[in-house]
Amino acid sequence: MEKEKKRKFAHAISIRIALPALFTILLFVTATFVIILPSFKENLLEKKREMLREMAEIVYDVIAAYEKMERNGEMSREAAQKQVLQIIADLRYGPANKDYFWINDMNALIVVHPYRPDLRGEAVPDFRYPTGKNLLEEFVRVVKAQGAGYVEYLFQWQDDPNRIVPKLSYVKGFAPWGWVIGTGLYIDDVNVEIGLIAKQLNAIATVILLLNAFLAFYIIRHTVLADRVRRIIWEERERLLTALEESNERFRSLVETTSDWIWEIDPAGAYTYSSPKVRDLLGFAAEEIIGKQLEDLVAVQELDRTSRIFKKLIASRKPFNGFETVCQTRDGRVVVIEKNGVPVFGDDGELLGYRGIARDISERKNAIEALKKSRDELHTSLEETVKSLALAAEKRDPYTAGHQMRVDTLACAIARELGLPEKQIEGLHFAALLHDIGKISLPSEYLAKPARLSAQERAIIKCHTEVGYEILKNIPFPWPVADIVYQHHEHLDGSGYPRGLTDKEILLEAKILTVADVVEAMSSHRPYRPSLGLETAVEEIRSGRGVLYHAESVDACLRLIADKRVDLTAAAW
Structure with a gap:
């Protein structure tokens, strides 16, 4: 009966500790994916829209300059328009330098399109606005109604006429010549950027989730142990020894199953202990690591540098963090390992060696x-x-x-x-x-x-x-x-x-x-x-x-x- 009460008491403590941690995780995930990410997507799209407007305004100013020269009699309309069209046909921007400008007239006919020169004087074939309207007619309608504005539609991907994707464009009318100036961006580009950010947030959320779960487990476990110790004080020595043995076993299991490779070395740098995680990292059994040195695991091209730095770290008798080594696995793969270690001293201050953890950071290095x-x-x-x-x-x-x-x-x-x-x-x-x-x-x-x-x-x-x-x-x-x-x-x-x-x-x-x-x-x-x-x-x-x-x-x-x-x-x- 007493044992059942203790079990229920420990269970209640665990719940009281775990609930705040779970609530914190829920709040973080909700804030990230319900508030922050949608807000960031909207802001990013708004900035892209503003960029389209500014780029169109620049081209508008270029055309206006040539139209002014026409009005001043400095050149004919034909010559002025020819020079403007040549500039616009060659003008590119964007990450791949493939984003462009086009011009159609108020009759919904193409005047210039950099990637579709065959459409000059024609309406855009095949591609129609989702409502069934021709997209050039939609451009003209927006310009007539507002002077300038945004239009969403389907069009070819940059210079690939076989790929049709959603696109957002900004169009502005140039009344003196009866032109409609336009440029646009692909919605998929914005979604890709948001996807990358979401992926990073997912990774951060996962790490925070694991840390919270680990901390909650750690707190629960040690709270239960502390309560148990207080009760064991009045119990016989046999139960105390049994409880300590169980605690050691649990700690050993935690060490053996942790996601990091836990290691110990002697003052000469030879491994005296290795957790089984080394098999996942390097392909070696824990027993094979004992007696080896770091130099035995390092890739040949990194041997001299790694050996020199590691010996210097050990000689300093100080903790170290973020020590990166390029190691070669049993099957010949190359991985980047990050090591953190602390020195271990005897009662007389003598250095007994180092113990620490190591993890594979190859993916992180590739991401950087x-x-x-x-x-x-x-x-x-x-x-x-x-x-x-x-x-x-x-x-x-x-x-x-x-x-x-x-x-x-x-x-x-x-x-x-x-x-x-x-x-x-x-x-x-x-x-x-x-x-x-x-x-x-x-x-x-x-x-x-x-x-x-x-x-x-x-x-x-x-x-x-x-x-x-x-x-x-x-x-x-x-x-x-x-x-x-x-x-x-x-x-x-x-x-x-x-x-x-x-x-x-x-x-x-x-x-x-x-x-x-x-x-x-x-x-x-x-x-x-x-x-x-x-x-x-x-x-x-x-x-x-x-x-x-x-x-x-x-x-x-x-x-x-x-x-x-x-x-x-x-x-x-």
């Missing part, structure tokens, strides 16, 4: 490498997109072809000479490539005029910094690219433009860019004058040092030129 690869691919996509935008600006001013690239080279060299971190230099790099993007809106005859510009024309030219800022300000760069472009014609004494900023109001990157821009511009040819020469450019920044131009940037530039560590004769890309 995949993340790095994804990050590098995104960076490459950003680099190509920025270069495409910069190239679009230079196409408007062929006399300065290569200017932005040479300014980028010199500006980044100055920044490195000043010791700026690479992350900051990367932002300067993109700003340098785009610093004249605003010229895309300027009349071409001003850019190519073989004589000095009038005061009015110079005033218009100066607007390119503000236009560049407006183009770039809503692009979510991780650096202040738009502000750098906005400030690259400002001077320390407030005599620059467009806002007349002074020293402390100007970003360091903009100060560097100003010096690089002046040197490159003066040493290059222009429509209205031949090159003034590098010596004249050097004299200009030297005379303006500390007044117009950032002193440290000027000094760094002069050193680079004197040591011939930069080449300002590089051709355009």
Whole structure:
């Protein structure tokens, strides 16, 4: 009867301990998959929609610039439309550089489609809106009703006409020419991103679930044991010894069945104990490990490095964590093992060896490498997109072809000479490539005029910094690219433009860019004058040092030129 009461008491304690843990797990899973993940998906989709709108607005501005040249009599409508269509047909963006823009007219006929040039002057065949309406007619309806808007439909996957998938597009009307500008994204792309995040959340939730379950089990177990010990104090020695033996057996079972490989080594590094988990990790029985050393399990190419580091760790007589070793299993596979260990000392302070745990982290390492690869691919996509935008600006001013690239080279060299971190230099790099993007809106005859510009024309030219800022300000760069472009014609004494900023109001990157821009511009040819020469450019920044131009940037530039560590004769890309 007493034994049954004790069992019920222990069961009640277990429930009281387990319920909060289970409730915590339930709350976490509910919050993650019912609130956080759907909210994140909605936010991500909203950001994608906003990106589509911004990209369409950029193309709209390009078309508007050419339409303005038509209205000003600078070119015929046919010529203006031909140039615009050529630009749009070649314009790409997105992670695979395959996302594109298209144009149809208000009669629901294709004007240009990069991946379906055969559809020019035709309606899109086969693909129809789920309600039965032709999707081009739907684009026209949205434009007529709202001027611009979003449309969901089915269309081919990028350049694969045999794959039809859901797509979300943003369309905007260009009334002067009766055009509808459109670009879109594939819903599957968003779902893939959400899927990756959900997978990561699943992994985190699983780990937290296991940890909570383990902690709950641990607390329950030790609470029951503590209660049992208090009662055993008044019981005979035989029952105490029996209980201790049972406790040891349970602990041994826990060690033998844990998911981690538990090990012990002597001061020389030879294994004195190994849990059976080693068979799952390396394919060896626990008995085969006894007497071996770590060097016997390591892959040949990693032997020297691993042996040197491990001996140093043991000699330190300190705990270690996260020690990674590349081991070879019995069947020849290569796995990455992470070891954590603590030293074991005798009563006299003598080192008896180490004990610790090890686990296979091969999948985690592969996941990290995949993340790095994804990050590098995104960076490459950003680099190509920025270069495409910069190239679009230079196409408007062929006399300065290569200017932005040479300014980028010199500006980044100055920044490195000043010791700026690479992350900051990367932002300067993109700003340098785009610093004249605003010229895309300027009349071409001003850019190519073989004589000095009038005061009015110079005033218009100066607007390119503000236009560049407006183009770039809503692009979510991780650096202040738009502000750098906005400030690259400002001077320390407030005599620059467009806002007349002074020293402390100007970003360091903009100060560097100003010096690089002046040197490159003066040493290059222009429509209205031949090159003034590098010596004249050097004299200009030297005379303006500390007044117009950032002193440290000027000094760094002069050193680079004197040591011939930069080449300002590089051709355009």
